[in-house]
Amino acid sequence: MTGAQILIECLKREGVEVMFGYPGGAVLPIFDKLYDADLKFILTRHEQGAAHAADGYARATGKVGVCIATSGPGATNLTTGIANACMDSIPIVAITGQVKTFLIGNDAFQEADVTGVTRPITKHNYLVKDTQDLARIIREAFHIASTGRPGPVLIDIPVDVQQQDIEFIWPEEVKIRGYNPTYFGHPGQIKKAAKLITQSKKPIIYAGGGIISSDAHQELKELAEKIQAPVTMTLMGLGGFPGTHELSLGMLGMHGTAYANHAIMESDLIIACGARFDDRVTGRLDTFAPYAKIIHIDIDPASISKNVKVDVPIVGDAKNVLGQLLEEIKKAPDTSDWLKTVEAWKKKYPLNYKEEGKIKPQYVIEQIYEATKGEAIITTEVGQNQMWSAQWYKYIHPRTFISSGGLGTMGFGFPAGMGAKVGCPDKIVFDIAGDGSIQMNIQELATCVCNKINVKVAILNNGYLGMVRQWQELFYKKRYSQVELYNPDFVKLAESYGAAGIRVTKKEDVRPAIEKALSIDNTVFIDFHIEPEENVYPMVPTGEAINRMIGGMA
Amino acid sequence: MRHTISVLVENKFGVLARIAGLFSARGYNIASLAVSETMDPKISYMTIVVEADDEKILEQIKKQLNKLIDVITVTDFTKKEHVDRELILAKVKYLAKNKAKLEGVLNKYVAKIIQHKADSAIIEAVGEQEQIKQLLQDLGQFGIKELVRTGRIAMA
Numbered sequence: 129m130t131g132a133q134i135l136i137e138c139l140k141r142e143g144v145e146v147m148f149g150y151p152g153g154a155v156l157p158i159f160d161k162l163y164d165a166d167l168k169f170i171l172t173r174h175e176q177g178a179a180h181a182a183d184g185y186a187r188a189t190g191k192v193g194v195c196i197a198t199s200g201p202g203a204t205n206l207t208t209g210i211a212n213a214c215m216d217s218i219p220i221v222a223i224t225g226q227v228k229t230f231l232i233g234n235d236a237f238q239e240a241d242v243t244g245v246t247r248p249i250t251k252h253n254y255l256v257k258d259t260q261d262l263a264r265i266i267r268e269a270f271h272i273a274s275t276g277r278p279g280p281v282l283i284d285i286p287v288d289v290q291q292q293d294i295e296f297i298w299p300e301e302v303k304i305r306g307y308n309p310t311y312f313g314h315p316g317q318i319k320k321a322a323k324l325i326t327q328s329k330k331p332i333i334y335a336g337g338g339i340i341s342s343d344a345h346q347e348l349k350e351l352a353e354k355i356q357a358p359v360t361m362t363l364m365g366l367g368g369f370p371g372t373h374e375l376s377l378g379m380l381g382m383h384g385t386a387y388a389n390h391a392i393m394e395s396d397l398i399i400a401c402g403a404r405f406d407d408r409v410t411g412r413l414d415t416f417a418p419y420a421k422i423i424h425i426d427i428d429p430a431s432i433s434k435n436v437k438v439d440v441p442i443v444g445d446a447k448n449v450l451g452q453l454l455e456e457i458k459k460a461p462d463t464s465d466w467l468k469t470v471e472a473w474k475k476k477y478p479l480n481y482k483e484e485g486k487i488k489p490q491y492v493i494e495q496i497y498e499a500t501k502g503e504a505i506i507t508t509e510v511g512q513n514q515m516w517s518a519q520w521y522k523y524i525h526p527r528t529f530i531s532s533g534g535l536g537t538m539g540f541g542f543p544a545g546m547g548a549k550v551g552c553p554d555k556i557v558f559d560i561a562g563d564g565s566i567q568m569n570i571q572e573l574a575t576c577v578c579n580k581i582n583v584k585v586a587i588l589n590n591g592y593l594g595m596v597r598q599w600q601e602l603f604y605k606k607r608y609s610q611v612e613l614y615n616p617d618f619v620k621l622a623e624s625y626g627a628a629g630i631r632v633t634k635k636e637d638v639r640p641a642i643e644k645a646l647s648i649d650n651t652v653f654i655d656f657h658i659e660p661e662e663n664v665y666p667m668v669p670t671g672e673a674i675n676r677m678i679g680g681m682a
Numbered sequence: 683m684r685h686t687i688s689v690l691v692e693n694k695f696g697v698l699a700r701i702a703g704l705f706s707a708r709g710y711n712i713a714s715l716a717v718s719e720t721m722d723p724k725i726s727y728m729t730i731v732v733e734a735d736d737e738k739i740l741e742q743i744k745k746q747l748n749k750l751i752d753v754i755t756v757t758d759f760t761k762k763e764h765v766d767r768e769l770i771l772a773k774v775k776y777l778a779k780n781k782a783k784l785e786g787v788l789n790k791y792v793a794k795i796i797q798h799k800a801d802s803a804i805i806e807a808v809g810e811q812e813q814i815k816q817l818l819q820d821l822g823q824f825g826i827k828e829l830v831r832t833g834r835i836a837m838a
Contacts, residue, residue, distance in 0.1 A: 247700060248707045252751040306754045430745035
């Protein structure tokens with residue numbers, strides 16, 4: 129078999145059903161074999177779209193997403209998507225073509241040192257110099273991407289390696305001596321944690337994306353109910369615990385709910401699981417949760433005690449460790465007073481917005497929630513649209529909220545929604561976008577229409593780069609510098625691609641437009657003209673303690 | 683404070699770049715780095731001397747190194763009984779009349795003249811950090827024209 133055939137054979141054996149990508153000179157041998165291969169291929173209109181689509185597919189399905197691009201610019205266009213997957217620990221395998229081995233280093237046409245470029249933004253990467261190594265490398269790549277703390281792996285394959293004909297040997301086993309993730313918590317640590325939990329009076333569970341990647345949502349729910357502790361989630365953790373559950377406090381942090389932030393600040397025990405105490409969550413570190421002992425469960429030892437001092441570190445897979453804890457905890461703490469306090473905060477400081485003026489973005493999202501009964505997959509772009517989506521849609525199931533958390537990549541939501549829809553064709557997929565973000569990967573309209581990938585896009589169109597404008601309003605004396613957008617006619621634009629477009633300027637038309645979009649068997653852009661200067665509240669200014677919120681407290 | 687860490691890594695191309703990249707990306711400082719093949723040609727041994735003022739940073743450095751797929755083991759010598767050595771080559775001004783004086787200095791250390799020309803001599807010396815520091819001070823009186831150091835290597 130040639131290297132290209134080996135690649136395709138290995139992908140199939142790894143269970144790959146679909147690839148997202150874009151052809152080019154240095155991947156011609158692979159695309160020639162793809163022509164006959166029984167493998168679904170989605171041709172995107174930009175390599176960045178392919179990387180985000182693979183990422184969205186992985187987040188929605190839990191499988192490894194695969195994308196492919198040519199050497200040089202094809203590969204560099206993937207990099208934002210790869211960095212995005214790396215920051216959010218999403219398993220993708222990116223395949224890139226490379227110039228022939230003997231040309232490497234010669235500044236050949238479309239040559240870039242792609243393993244060099246992607247070294248800091250991948251979990252691991254490979255330059256395949258010999259076709260003999262290809263099958264082993266592909267196996268390793270899928271293994272590394274999907275195990276431990278997941279992440280992107282890149283395989284750079286020179287043209288001559290794709291062309292060389294050798295005997296194919298499928299490596300049955302993967303052995304990497306430097307890579308042995310810890311999956312179960314140390315029994316001694318589990319005992320210590322269980323003791324702290326039993327002794328606590330004001331426990332809170334702080335759940336992150338690790339709950340979702342390890343499929344630990346059931347164990348999390350059991351633990352929360354068993355010990356009667358409220359649960360707050362990071363942006364990445366949304367959906368890991370039902371937003372409709374009475375113990376749910378929603379998201380915490382910079383734009384978290386006031387009650388989640390108060391609860392974590394007043395707690396005497398934080399059970400952190402699959403979260404990493406990011407600066408958007410902790411606010412000013414030296415003021416964070418002053419009364420709390422911390423149990424930190426994470427599969428990545430480097431995430432533990434990186435930002436905050438931890439009392440009981442537990443390295444392991446969230447699902448396993450929560451299971452171990454459930455067995456170990458014999459006596460639940462009495463948290464009834466604590467839950468009353470938390471409930472009072474919920475009543476006193478609910479999320480709110482003023483119903484006046486133009487269409488409110490929060491209202492649009494509430495209506496999407498009601499119209500889809502909380503069962504849609506929501507993807508977001510980055511900025512205000514993202515924070516409103518995190519606040520105003522209640523995520524009931526894991527893998528239904530797909531957002532660029534760590535990297536904060538504008539232009540992520542639309543292609544990610546496309547990937548999610550390919551992975552979950554029976555689900556409604558809604559990308560909640562801003563008028564700025566949607567234009568960063570708008571070319572994927574063509575991909576959606578050509579492949580009948582039915583994604584609904586709600587553009588919260590305020591004519592601004594809203595989050596930047598909000599910061600300029602609050603912290604830069606309303607000096608609006610380069611945030612006003614001149615936009616195309618999104619309805620006509622969608623229609624010109626063969627998609628459908630709906631414009632909504634009145635509140636009473638919001639729900640009918642959503643219902644109409646859901647009834648159209650096509651990709652639909654709904655252009656909601658919203659209140660231009662609506663802000664996301666509550667908000668914790670950077671460098672403040674997270675219970676020092678502004679706005680939205682009335 | 684300086685800490686000595688040894689790292690066993692897969693002897694593959696790009697591994698040194700991964701280690702160096704990790705240090706620069708995370709803002710850690712390398713004071714010295716020595717790399718060579720081990721008895722097993724598939725494995726390289728790196729001795730890295732790092733600057734880390736607090737325990738937390740040192741812990742992070744070790745954890746981040748361990749996360750690299752090509753890193754096999756990481757050993758921190760900070761609280762471990764170990765020996766470490768550094769080799770230096772120093773070119774000093776050398777005049778015949780100073781011969782006895784220079785040899786007098788060198789005799790106090792594991793050091794010798796390995797080459798000399800009309801006006802200069804190259805000295806080879808091996809020792810622990812303190813000894814090397816002391817030697818360099820003692821050689822100062824002759825005038826050090828050039829200095830090359832291997833960086834520290836360590837073994838437990």
